[in-house]
Amino acid sequence: MVETDPATLAWTAHPARSRPRDLALVAAALFLTTGAVLASLQSAFLAALAAVIIVVSIAPFLFPTHYRLSERGVEERRLGMRRARAWRDLRRVQIGARAALVSPFARPSWLDRYRGVLLLFDGADREAVVAELRRRIGETDHVG
């Protein structure tokens, strides 16, 4: 769902809902990994731990993520966790086919994924989001 007003652009991305085949693949991988850990290590605790690690690592795909582009900056909320970056701290935006990365680093860095925010376009008006990011951050790198 996309919410638009002059000050705010907000949407909710939930890739698992729109890509059921990928969700089936995830379920299969999760089942196989948990089973393999259980069979090889004979430990229900480690098998559960493996499942939790996999689920947490693919949380952006599995769970809904709420994004908001406001006058202040970019905000991301998922599973009760909230991250926000002010426009003044962001120096680069990289646009991809399914997502955009906004980063505080002027040049590409391996730290982008830690300090930047990945905005999934799933559920968003892509053109409006890209236009807003360009307007706020300026020069844009296109990927994919």
Add this chain to the structure above:
Amino acid sequence: MSDDEQASALEEALSEEDRAFLNRLADGIARRRLTPVALFFLESTKPLGFLGSQAMHFFRPVVQIVWSDPASYDRLTRLLEKRGSIELLLRRLEARA
């Protein structure tokens, strides 16, 4: 309140001396080309900032043996006690990366 909002609130509450100290610290790290390592380390240990400040208090007598007036050490200890201080240092490092 997110890390960003905490850091912004703290930035406004800091004294000029504290801001200048954070800038000097970030400059020193950048000059030694340790910015990516420092960013990674600080980002990973951000929730432990307060514990770090308490550890610094604990080791203060030992530090004083080799450093007669550890003013910067004390300032850093006081800064780390405040939520958002590591985020402020991270922002300064990002600007220098």
